[in-house]
Amino acid sequence: MRISKRFVREIVRSGLLVVLSLLLVLGFYLHSNFYSLGFAPLILGGTVLTFLVISAGRVIVSGRMPRGKPAGDLTFRQEEAQRLVATQNAAFIAPLESNVPCAGETIRAEDESGVEFARLLAVDCQRKFVSDVTSDEAWRAGFSSLGAFRAVAREEWGLDPDGTVSVVEFRHAGAGS
Numbered sequence: 001m002r003i004s005k006r007f008v009r010e011i012v013r014s015g016l017l018v019v020l021s022l023l024l025v026l027g028f029y030l031h032s033n034f035y036s037l038g039f040a041p042l043i044l045g046g047t048v049l050t051f052l053v054i055s056a057g058r059v060i061v062s063g064r065m066p067r068g069k070p071a072g073d074l075t076f077r078q079e080e081a082q083r084l085v086a087t088q089n090a091a092f093i094a095p096l097e098s099n100v101p102c103a104g105e106t107i108r109a110e111d112e113s114g115v116e117f118a119r120l121l122a123v124d125c126q127r128k129f130v131s132d133v134t135s136d137e138a139w140r141a142g143f144s145s146l147g148a149f150r151a152v153a154r155e156e157w158g159l160d161p162d163g164t165v166s167v168v169e170f171r172h173a174g175a176g177s
Contacts, residue, residue, distance in 0.1 A: 071105035131161035
């Protein structure tokens, strides 16, 4: 019988939450000793400990360290937004002149009305000629075929086969807030 990695991760996270709960109970027990230190140490120590407990709880529950502010915004059409939400690892192809993220940057994904629907982490960014984009990349970017991608590149973006595009692969970094 083989135990899945996901199950093991959930067990470890649950165990860490139990340890955190025990520390909180121990903290309540030892709380009376803080009063003997005085008001200022009580406020400073309590603030620091509360911050650490909340931060530890966030990391344990989410399973990852917070990544900070997004590097920028990208606006997607409604069909693209639905595809990005439904797909775990998705690609995005845009003309090189457009504002695309670099690998490692988190972006705020918005629909056309400006509502954030996801945070996406750019895991890979490549510059390619239109003629070098593969059918798999075009399909993962939401195009029905390589020919459909090349038609959009030619007609909407004004690019010939030697034109340059950015191919960005995304992974979900968390839900929009």
